[in-house]
Amino acid sequence: MELSLEKEEIRIPSRIPVLPLRDAVAFPHILNPMAITLPRNIKLVDDALNSDKIIGLVLQKGEEEFPSPENLYRVGTAGVIFRMFRLPDGSLRILVKGLERFRIKEFVSNDPYYVAEIEILKEIVKKDMELEALAKDIVRVYQELVNLSPYLPEELSAVVMNIEDPARLADFIATNTKMETEQRQEILETLDVKERLKKILAILTKELDVLKLGEELRNKIKNEMEKAQREYLLREQLKAIKKELGEEDEREAEFKELSERIEKAGMPEEVKKVALKELDRMKMMPPQAAEYTVIRTYLDWLIELPWSKETEDNLDIKRAKRILDADHYDLQDVKERILEFLAVRKLKKDSKGPILCFVGPPGVGKTSLGRSIARALGRKFIRMSLGGVKDEAEIRGHRRTYVGALPGRIIQSIRRAGSKNPVFMLDEVDKIGMDFRGDPASALLEVLDPEQNNTFMDHYLDVPFDLSRVMFITTANVTHTIPPALLDRMEVISIPGYTVDDKLKIARKYLLPRQIKENGLSRKDLEITDDAIVHIITRYTREAGVRNLEREIGKIARKVAKRITMGDKGPFSVDVDDIEKYLGPIRYPKEKRLEKPRIGVATGLAWTPFGGDILFVEATKMKGKRNLILTGQLGDVMQESAQAGLSYIRSNAKKFGIDPDFFDKYDIHIHIPEGAIPKDGPSAGITMCVAVVSVLSEKPVRTDIAMTGEITLRGEVLPVGGIKEKVLAAKMAGINHVILPEENRKDVKMIPARQRKGMKFHYVENVDQALKLAMKVK
Numbered sequence: 001m002e003l004s005l006e007k008e009e010i011r012i013p014s015r016i017p018v019l020p021l022r023d024a025v026a027f028p029h030i031l032n033p034m035a036i037t038l039p040r041n042i043k044l045v046d047d048a049l050n051s052d053k054i055i056g057l058v059l060q061k062g063e064e065e066f067p068s069p070e071n072l073y074r075v076g077t078a079g080v081i082f083r084m085f086r087l088p089d090g091s092l093r094i095l096v097k098g099l100e101r102f103r104i105k106e107f108v109s110n111d112p113y114y115v116a117e118i119e120i121l122k123e124i125v126k127k128d129m130e131l132e133a134l135a136k137d138i139v140r141v142y143q144e145l146v147n148l149s150p151y152l153p154e155e156l157s158a159v160v161m162n163i164e165d166p167a168r169l170a171d172f173i174a175t176n177t178k179m180e181t182e183q184r185q186e187i188l189e190t191l192d193v194k195e196r197l198k199k200i201l202a203i204l205t206k207e208l209d210v211l212k213l214g215e216e217l218r219n220k221i222k223n224e225m226e227k228a229q230r231e232y233l234l235r236e237q238l239k240a241i242k243k244e245l246g247e248e249d250e251r252e253a254e255f256k257e258l259s260e261r262i263e264k265a266g267m268p269e270e271v272k273k274v275a276l277k278e279l280d281r282m283k284m285m286p287p288q289a290a291e292y293t294v295i296r297t298y299l300d301w302l303i304e305l306p307w308s309k310e311t312e313d314n315l316d317i318k319r320a321k322r323i324l325d326a327d328h329y330d331l332q333d334v335k336e337r338i339l340e341f342l343a344v345r346k347l348k349k350d351s352k353g354p355i356l357c358f359v360g361p362p363g364v365g366k367t368s369l370g371r372s373i374a375r376a377l378g379r380k381f382i383r384m385s386l387g388g389v390k391d392e393a394e395i396r397g398h399r400r401t402y403v404g405a406l407p408g409r410i411i412q413s414i415r416r417a418g419s420k421n422p423v424f425m426l427d428e429v430d431k432i433g434m435d436f437r438g439d440p441a442s443a444l445l446e447v448l449d450p451e452q453n454n455t456f457m458d459h460y461l462d463v464p465f466d467l468s469r470v471m472f473i474t475t476a477n478v479t480h481t482i483p484p485a486l487l488d489r490m491e492v493i494s495i496p497g498y499t500v501d502d503k504l505k506i507a508r509k510y511l512l513p514r515q516i517k518e519n520g521l522s523r524k525d526l527e528i529t530d531d532a533i534v535h536i537i538t539r540y541t542r543e544a545g546v547r548n549l550e551r552e553i554g555k556i557a558r559k560v561a562k563r564i565t566m567g568d569k570g571p572f573s574v575d576v577d578d579i580e581k582y583l584g585p586i587r588y589p590k591e592k593r594l595e596k597p598r599i600g601v602a603t604g605l606a607w608t609p610f611g612g613d614i615l616f617v618e619a620t621k622m623k624g625k626r627n628l629i630l631t632g633q634l635g636d637v638m639q640e641s642a643q644a645g646l647s648y649i650r651s652n653a654k655k656f657g658i659d660p661d662f663f664d665k666y667d668i669h670i671h672i673p674e675g676a677i678p679k680d681g682p683s684a685g686i687t688m689c690v691a692v693v694s695v696l697s698e699k700p701v702r703t704d705i706a707m708t709g710e711i712t713l714r715g716e717v718l719p720v721g722g723i724k725e726k727v728l729a730a731k732m733a734g735i736n737h738v739i740l741p742e743e744n745r746k747d748v749k750m751i752p753a754r755q756r757k758g759m760k761f762h763y764v765e766n767v768d769q770a771l772k773l774a775m776k777v778k
Helices: 039-049 129-148 155-161 166-175 181-189 193-245 250-264 269-283 290-304 317-327 332-347 366-377 409-417 440-447 500-518 530-539 547-565 576-583 636-651 685-697 723-732 742-749 767-774
Strands: 015-021 031-036 054-059 075-086 092-109 114-120 355-359 381-385 423-427 471-476 491-494 526-528 572-574 601-608 611-623 628-631 666-671 705-707 737-741 760-764
Touching: 015 039, 015 092, 031 039, 039 054, 039 075, 039 092, 054 092, 054 181, 075 181, 129 155, 129 166, 129 193, 155 166, 166 181, 166 193, 181 193, 250 269, 250 290, 269 290, 290 409, 317 332, 317 366, 332 366, 332 491, 366 381, 366 423, 366 471, 381 409, 409 423, 500 526, 500 530, 500 547, 526 547, 530 547, 530 576, 547 572, 547 576, 572 576, 601 685, 601 723, 611 685, 611 723, 628 636, 636 685, 666 685, 685 705, 685 767, 705 767, 723 737, 723 742, 737 742, 737 767, 742 760, 760 767
Parallel strands: 015 054, 355 471, 355 491, 381 423, 423 471, 526 572, 601 705, 628 666, 705 737, 737 760
Antiparallel strands: 015 114, 031 092, 054 075, 075 092, 092 114, 601 611, 611 666
16 A cells, blocks of 8 residues: 555555554544553554554443454544654554544454454535534534633634534534543444534533533622622621711620520520520621521520510419309319319419320310310410321421421420410320321420429420420320320320210300300390200210210301391291201111010110210021121120120020030121121120020010120129210110129219119129029010
C-alpha cells in the first residue's frame, strides 16, 4: 500500500489489525491520542508502523484486557498512526488520525492480536434545506453549551463555525461533548448524516437544559447569600444609628420582654435556669438562623404554661351535690366519689387529684359527667380523645431536634386551659392503638401515676411539669383491652346501662325539655305521655344509654315544629297510638315468654352492651352416637359450658331418670336462636343443662321461669354478672320467677325495690335444685 501523508491519499486495505478501546470511541477525521501499555497492543503498533501504519479502532464491551470477539462492537474507525513516542517503561503514546468508518466482516486472526476482514462504510448524505438547518441549529446550541460548560474550552465555539461538512461537524461535536460511551458508539454507527445530526442535537439539548438549571440554582443561591449579607450589613448600620440616637434596639427590646416574661411566669427554679440559658443562646444568634426561631418558639411554650396558675376549688359539698344531681340522673357511685374528694380536699389542701376510670356502655353519660364534675368543682375542663391514637409522641411530644416539633397533647391541653389543676378527661382509653412509632399506653403510665406525674417530662419541653394537681378522668366501654399496668393506676367506677324506668325519668327530666328547646318549641307546644316514651324505649331503641332515645324524641319534636310552621294549631300530645305516625313501624318486637311449656326449651337470661335480654335454649335428641352439636354462633366459653353440662348429666343420668347409655344411642343438638348474633360467656350453662335434661327425660320446662348461672362438672352453680339487667329483661318479658346462683343474692339487693316488685327470686347452689324448680309444671 502506497502512503503519502502530505497529499492525504491513504488506501485502507481489506484486512487490518484491530486495536480494542476501553471507554473511548474514535471518529473519522479526528486526532485521537492513545496510551498503549499492553504487550499485545505494543506489538500491534510496532507491526503497523513497519507496514502501512493503518489500524482499526473498535470499542470493546467490559473491562477485560483481551476481549473475546463477542465483546467487540462490529463498527469502528480505521485510522493512520500519525505520531508515536516510546517511553522509558516500554509503553507507547500514539496519535491516530481517523480515516473512515468500517464494519468487521470476520476475524481472521487473534494471535498475537486481532486481524479482521473489513468493509468500508459509506455515509448517506442528502443535501437539502433540512440538513443545512440542522447543522446551523447544532452550531448555535453547541456554542451556547460551550459558554455555559466549565469543562469545554471556549476555542471550540470558533472551531465548529469553520466546519462546513455536516458529517465532520457531527463527528467533531460527538468527540468534544460529554456523553455516554454507548451514545458515542450509536452516533458512530449512524451512517445517515441527517439522523446523526438529530441524535447529537437531542443530546446537546438535554445537556444544555441541565447546565441552565444548574446556572439558575447557582444564581439563586448567590442572590440569597448576597441578600442575607446585605440585610446583615444594613441591620448592623441601623443598630449603630439607633445607638447614636439613644434609641433601644428592636432585638434588645425583644430580649428584655422575654426576660421579664420569664421572671413573671412563676416557673420552678430549675425550669427558670433552662429558660434563661436558652435566652442567652438566642442572643448570640442572628435572627436569620434557623435555630433562632426554634428557641423563640420553645421559650414561648415555657412562658405560657401555667406553672403556678390554678383555679380555686369550690368546696361547698351541698352545692356540688345539687349540680351533679341537676345534670345527671342516678349514678350514685360516681357522685359519692366526687363528694368524698371534695371532703378530703376541704380537710387537706395539698391532697393529690384522684385518677378515675368510668367504665360503661355507650350513651350512659360518661363524657358529660366529666363536664358536670368540673362545673361542681369550679375547675377548667379539658377533653382529649385517645381513640385510634398510635403515636407515643401524641402524649409525650417530639424532641426539638425534629423540624416542626411540638409538645404532646397533654401539655398543649394544659396550656389551653391556663390552669395547672383542670379536670382532664381522657376519652376512649380502651381504644388506644400501638405501632412502630411507640406505645401511647406506656406513655400514659407516667401521666396517670400520682407518684410520678409531679415530674412529668415532655420530650419537647425536656423539663419536669407537675401534673399531680390535675384531676384525671378516663372513660372506657370495656376494661379487658386496657393494659393491666395502666388499669392498675386508675380507680374504676362502673356505670351500668339504664333500665326502662331510668330512661323514662331521664327523658322526662332532661331529654324532652332539651329537644323542645333545640327545635324552637315551647313546653305547651309538645307533650309526650309516659306510655309513649316507654313505647319508644322498648320498640324503637335498643341501647344501654339514651343517645338513640334522644334522637327519636328529637325526630318527634322536628315533625311537630314542621306542623306548626305549616299552620297546624297546637298543642300536640303524643300517645302510644301516635308514635308510629311520627317514627314509622316498630323496629324491635317485644320479647315474650313462651305461651306453654315445651320439652327441650328453657329460658335463659343474657347481658348485652344494650342491657339485659332473654334467650331460648333449644335442645333435641336424634339417632346417632356420641355427638354434641352446638349451633347459634356460640363462643368458646359457651361451648365449653355445654360440654361441662352434658358431662354432668351423663355422670348423674340415673338420678334424673335418664337411660345411662343415652349418649351411645343419640346425638344431642343444642341451638340458641338468632344465629347471626355471636354469643359467649358461661352464664348460659345452667339453662343449657336444664334444656338437655328436659329433652332426655321428656319433661317440659316452666315458661314463667328464667335462669342464669355458670355450672361446674360437680354440678355447682357459680355466680355471674349483669344481674340487674337480666332481672329487668325477665320482668319486661312477663317472667316473674328467676333462678339465680346463691352468691348473687347480694346483687339482687342492689336493684331498687320498685324494679323488684312482682318478681320472685330462687337462689340455688347446684344444678339439682335448679332442675326441681324448672321442671315443676304448674
